[in-house]
Amino acid sequence: MKIKSLTFRIFISTFFVGTLVYFICAFLFISNMYGYFENQIFNELKAESDFLENYVTSGHAEAIGKIKTENRITLIHPDGTVFFDNTVDALALENHGRRSEFIEAMSRGSAKKTRYSSTMTEKTLYFAARLSNGDVMRISCNQRSVLVLVLGMSQTLILMLIIAMIISGASASYLAKKIITPLNEIDLENPEKSDVYDELKPFTKRIAEENFEKQQREELRQQFTANVSHELKTPLTSISGFAEILKAGGTDAQTTKDFASSIFEESQRMITLVNDIIKLSKLDEKSISLEREALSLREICLEAMEVLSASALEKNVTMKISGDSGLINGVRPVIYEMAYNLIDNAIKYNKTGGSVEINIQNFMAAKDSDKNRVILTVRDSGIGIPESERERIFERFYRIDKSRSRSLGGTGLGLSIVKHAAKYHDASIILKSEEGKGSVFTVIFGM
Ligand SMILES: Nc1ncnc2c1ncn2[C@@H]1O[C@H](COP(=O)(O)OP(=O)(O)OP(=O)(O)O)[C@@H](O)[C@H]1O
Ligand SMILES: [Mg+2]
Structure with a gap:
């Protein structure tokens, strides 16, 4: 499901970030404090051990039993046998020779160790020191583990989460309103x-x-x-x-x-004009999709040449076609109009005895990601098109020489139809021309 409400989105991110920051801070704070207190306890254990050392070295170890202390005090001979413990019967205790705190105290003089209870709820801190007479004194005390501390704070944690939710919710709705207001005010x-x-x-x-x-x-x-x-x-x-x-x-x-x-x-002229307008408006309505099919550009050009052969003959203009079959996927009547208009112009704006050359080339794509291309060129040896007019001739009703075009029965819609037809097929048109020498219209399909 996609969440559409801005308020809810802001709420989620504020809440998430807030809670995350809160937990990171809480973790850093608790672990720091816990480490600090542990250190503090070790210092106390060491102070107590320093204080009690005299009893042992002066041979009054059993007097320790009478001292009031919350901590457990164990005395161990260098061979590991326990000879005193203020909480349990020393004789019942096993040999402590392999306890890590004992081994470290023997070798280094003192040791600090911590061990968790099997349930992980309690932690025991051990301080062990080798005394001047060679015995080892171990003092230990119990501390609640971090887990217990955190569990004990669970109510506070839940309360904090609820507070975070309320604050996030309130700030989210406030922020959303603040963000949206200027949007609604855009003119x-x-x-x-x-x-x-x-x-x-x-x-x-x-x-x-x-x-x-x-x-x-x-x-x-x-x-x-x-x-x-x-x-x-x-x-x-x-x-x-x-x-x-x-x-x-x-x-x-x-x-x-x-x-x-x-x-x-005159009425024929009007009919042509109205037909052209209908064609253009059809191409303009991009919403209607005309049926596309596999077409041979060559075949369509041959059709148009056939229809135009009379007017070419009249002007004594020769037409030639060369190249490939030019397979494209297109709308037949639209492509026909395009070819017809280009060839029609090439004949109409030619010189008597001139020529029209039509060429079609297939270009296979070099890579899979590229498209195959088909290029149609219509070249004439006609009057040419001045540089300044090359863009405008594609406009509707635009004719360079109005009276000349009119006398030839032109409405100025031909190239506009060509342009729209090319656009409809994602093709581009390139026009090259030299005044007095002729023009070349190139249509590139598959770009
Ligand atoms: N091959 C060409 N050589 C020289 N001029 C051209 C050529 N093709 C088009 N033109 C110029 O561009 C103008 C616009 O061409 P377009 O085909 O749009 O209209 P038209 O030929 O005048 O009328 P229609 O094509 O509607 O009968 C033409 O009037 C002509 O001046
Ligand atoms: Mg024309």
Whole structure:
């Protein structure tokens, strides 16, 4: 389950960090204090042993039994036999020759040792010292182990955890509120003017960018509508003019025929225009997904060449195709439109007797992580495109030479369709051109 509440997230992290710090501090504190007290006890045991040494060396060891002390005092001969103990009968005790504190006291003069009881609840501290007469005096006392200490503090520990929870909960809800308030105050229209956290600047920047893009799209749409109306108005005006004259009557047979064919041409123009607009708007609606299939670019180019062969013949332009089959995964009618428009332009903006060369290349990926590429080039020996116009010609309705394009029946939507079709297939377009010599349009699939 994913936790969505900010308050809860802050609570968990505050509580976790708080508890962790608390336990670390408690551990350091307890272990330090425990070590300090242990040291203190050893000092006391040593002081007591120093004080009692006289009794033993002067041969009054049994007098120790009468001394009031909480500690256990054991006297051991150098061979390990116990000859006195103030708490139990010395004779009942086994030989202490192998006890670590005895061995160390014998060799080093004194020893400090600790041993835990089998239940780990108690710890015994031993101080042993070799006396001047060679015997060893061992003094020991019991101390509660850390485990018992901690268990004894368990109530306090639980209380602390509850307090930590309450503090974490309160600070979490306070913090969450504090963090969220400025977020809710962001002005989405002018997000960059709002005073927000530095960490949120990329977010507000993105909104600002999106707002800007939205505004630009809106402007483009308005411009498009204006362009469409204008483009439709021109042929409609002439159709209406011709029809008006015909309606008045009195035109001779030839003029009537001429006017009728003008009306026909103009209405054909309008049909082409409307068709182009429909194609573009289909490509624009990215939400509708057109069906993709395995296509051969070569086949599609051949189809378009076939359709365009009449206009090529009319201009005495020769068309050639070379290269590979160019297998891509694409939407057939869209790819066809792209090829058609590129070849159409290559013929239309060519010189009489010029040529159009179409080439398709397959490039196999060198690595698995790379994509296979298919590159389509349409090269013409036509009029070329000035540097300054190379970007703009892909805009809707943009024509370099309006009157020339119009006379050729152009609407200026062709390259815009090409651009959208390429974008739809994640392909990129590169344009190279030399004025008076010709142009090369390169479309790279699979990038
Ligand atoms: N191969 C080319 N050589 C020279 N100029 C070109 C070439 N292709 C396009 N252009 C220029 O770019 C302009 C825009 O081309 P586009 O294909 O978008 O429109 P069009 O050909 O005028 O009309 P449509 O394609 O809608 O019939 C053209 O008017 C022409 O000036
Ligand atoms: Mg065109």
